[in-house]
Amino acid sequence: MNKFWIILFHTYMSKLKTKSFIITTIITALIVVGLSNIETVIDRFDSDDESTKVGVLDETGELLPLFQQQLQMTDESIVTQELLVTEEEANRLVTEGELTGYLLLTYDSENLPQGVYKANSITNSNISSRIQQALQQVKVSLATENAGITQGQLNQLFSPVSFEQIALEQNAKTEEELNQARGLVYVLLFVIYFAVIMYASMIAMEVATEKSSRVMEILISSVSPIKQMFGKILGIGLLSLTQMVVILLIGYTSIRRNMDSMEGGFFEVFGFEELPVSTFVYAIIFFLLGYFLFATLAAFLGSLVSRIEDVQQMITPMTLLIVAAFMIAMFGLTKPEAPFITVTSFIPFFTPMIMFLRVGMLNLPFWEIALGIGLLVVTIVLFAIFGARVYRGGVLMYGKSNSFKDIKKALQLTKEK
Amino acid sequence: MTLHLQNVTKRFGDFTAVDNLSLEIPEKEMFGFLGANGAGKTTTFRMILGLLDATEGKISWDNQKITYDTSHLIGYLPEERGLYPKVKVSEQLVYLGRLRGMDKRAVLKQLEYWLERFRVPEYANKKVEELSKGNQQKIQFIASVIHKPKLLILDEPFSGLDPVNVELLKEAVIDLKKDGTSIVFSSHRMEHVEELCNHLCIMHHGKPIVHGSLKEIKRSFGKKNVIVHADFDISHIANIPGVVKAKKTAEGMHLQVESEGISQKILEAISGKGFVRKFVLEEPSLNDIFIDKVGASYE
Numbered sequence: 001m002n003k004f005w006i007i008l009f010h011t012y013m014s015k016l017k018t019k020s021f022i023i024t025t026i027i028t029a030l031i032v033v034g035l036s037n038i039e040t041v042i043d044r045f046d047s048d049d050e051s052t053k054v055g056v057l058d059e060t061g062e063l064l065p066l067f068q069q070q071l072q073m074t075d076e077s078i079v080t081q082e083l084l085v086t087e088e089e090a091n092r093l094v095t096e097g098e099l100t101g102y103l104l105l106t107y108d109s110e111n112l113p114q115g116v117y118k119a120n121s122i123t124n125s126n127i128s129s130r131i132q133q134a135l136q137q138v139k140v141s142l143a144t145e146n147a148g149i150t151q152g153q154l155n156q157l158f159s160p161v162s163f164e165q166i167a168l169e170q171n172a173k174t175e176e177e178l179n180q181a182r183g184l185v186y187v188l189l190f191v192i193y194f195a196v197i198m199y200a201s202m203i204a205m206e207v208a209t210e211k212s213s214r215v216m217e218i219l220i221s222s223v224s225p226i227k228q229m230f231g232k233i234l235g236i237g238l239l240s241l242t243q244m245v246v247i248l249l250i251g252y253t254s255i256r257r258n259m260d261s262m263e264g265g266f267f268e269v270f271g272f273e274e275l276p277v278s279t280f281v282y283a284i285i286f287f288l289l290g291y292f293l294f295a296t297l298a299a300f301l302g303s304l305v306s307r308i309e310d311v312q313q314m315i316t317p318m319t320l321l322i323v324a325a326f327m328i329a330m331f332g333l334t335k336p337e338a339p340f341i342t343v344t345s346f347i348p349f350f351t352p353m354i355m356f357l358r359v360g361m362l363n364l365p366f367w368e369i370a371l372g373i374g375l376l377v378v379t380i381v382l383f384a385i386f387g388a389r390v391y392r393g394g395v396l397m398y399g400k401s402n403s404f405k406d407i408k409k410a411l412q413l414t415k416e417k
Numbered sequence: 418m419t420l421h422l423q424n425v426t427k428r429f430g431d432f433t434a435v436d437n438l439s440l441e442i443p444e445k446e447m448f449g450f451l452g453a454n455g456a457g458k459t460t461t462f463r464m465i466l467g468l469l470d471a472t473e474g475k476i477s478w479d480n481q482k483i484t485y486d487t488s489h490l491i492g493y494l495p496e497e498r499g500l501y502p503k504v505k506v507s508e509q510l511v512y513l514g515r516l517r518g519m520d521k522r523a524v525l526k527q528l529e530y531w532l533e534r535f536r537v538p539e540y541a542n543k544k545v546e547e548l549s550k551g552n553q554q555k556i557q558f559i560a561s562v563i564h565k566p567k568l569l570i571l572d573e574p575f576s577g578l579d580p581v582n583v584e585l586l587k588e589a590v591i592d593l594k595k596d597g598t599s600i601v602f603s604s605h606r607m608e609h610v611e612e613l614c615n616h617l618c619i620m621h622h623g624k625p626i627v628h629g630s631l632k633e634i635k636r637s638f639g640k641k642n643v644i645v646h647a648d649f650d651i652s653h654i655a656n657i658p659g660v661v662k663a664k665k666t667a668e669g670m671h672l673q674v675e676s677e678g679i680s681q682k683i684l685e686a687i688s689g690k691g692f693v694r695k696f697v698l699e700e701p702s703l704n705d706i707f708i709d710k711v712g713a714s715y716e
Contacts, residue, residue: 006516007516209501210501214498216499218557218560220468222513223516
């Protein structure tokens, strides 16, 4: 068998068998399964929750039925109970936990309703805002009645205006679709980000380990450093692909299985109900391209250090680039059409994430995607050629040195004349 | 399958690591490289293996450049020892052996033979980090010879080993040579080179200072050693013309003389003065030659 394949499969198999790889894959898969079942999980917890009991101390003596009616319309989970006690007594009921809180209803100087909501803590703004909303409704209906406006006029005043958005561009995504795409793109961006950082630094670590354990010199005396480097990069690439496919498959089936039970819930918000396959395919394409770009970079950076401890320091600039790309992509989630995003999506270091963001959220003309990928591929090839030369010299260099000056030194080592 | 080095020079920037080295290493020979740290031995080996390109000059083996296509014929034990610390011995030898063009079964068979020979058969399933340094070195030696190379390059094969293991390794090297492997090795230890090599080369600051067969080198050196042990004071013999060096020892003196003839003058100078226990005229040792040529003590 060709030596390249021996290295590729050795790297793949030996990494596949490591405990750390198996454990990360299992944990990630569990998280994915957990997330895709989150609706069930939340329901499980919610059903145990008792509904909120709120007391009403109605000093006006007539507002309560109207208020209860309004509250019923906004939120059914809040149960109201008329209190026929003093304020001190009501306070006591709340502190003792009989009631979540109570509302004191009075008239103001203009004979309109006003309220004070008292509870042990006011952190749960959900309840108080519902109550405020209901009270607002009561006030509006009373005020309009006072002003002599009929119910018909009132309906006219408050019925929502008819408003529709129509995109003239064909296939342009509607606002709703955009929101849905955003969730999926967001999740996949995270996956790309983590995977690229993780696997690129795995490459650097591998190379540094072989160098510091001095097994490198034996390796490169039997196989060319270039073959060794690319065998390693592809081996780890295959490993990452395995992990990705496992996790995505588990995630996809888990979501599919839960699809019916979660209509209108969490998943709709995240745009999972359609699961556009093209977005997944692009995610894998851009992940692989991003991986190859940063893996070649990591391989030659790793070849320059002599000790494993220096690896992190050496690849920090590279990691920062990936982080920067991720930050820009996060910004772009809300404004995918900003010129800044368009420009950065063509910069090879950022393309894997930002072009993916644009592909996932907008309807790009194909030439733009092709141009982005083309530029990226050219950069990867250039890096591979340059990286291979540095690598060839770098693996033979030992010493405390670990600076970017060493790139020059490494290149000098491989110079023929 | 002769290894030729023709006017090989390697420069790193302004620094010349190997300067105009020409050598011929015949087939099925054992060739010794001597030199202090930084003399250019490892750089020479790396050039022979094709890991580095020579700045000037040509290296050929069997009239061809050594490339990765011939790597299954070549074995290399680097000076810096190392294997994957967390991988089992058998597993990593299978990997390294396959990279040298063997298949898995052949590797395991050879591994069994070598572990048996080195009296450590139980190591096959141990991780390298669990082994002592000396035993790791044995494993690494196995890794460099498991594919029965035609050309074996050993960079300091005996350093860091106890005398028992040095003997084991020496025997293995001699057997390999008998089976037709050409061996090039470097050493700090003159006696190893003296014992094993027919041809050798002493390098100093990248230049070959002495180069040829052991016999010729000794003969052409001219100087001889005289050892005198006597019961009376013989320190005056150090002043006899022709005595190059004199060193007092517990029992007498060690002298280096310009030629054989001087020894007779020394004998005359001490005869009849008292009881002489020992009087020996010796060939110079490689160590003497090395010190004389390089101009400094070395070990």
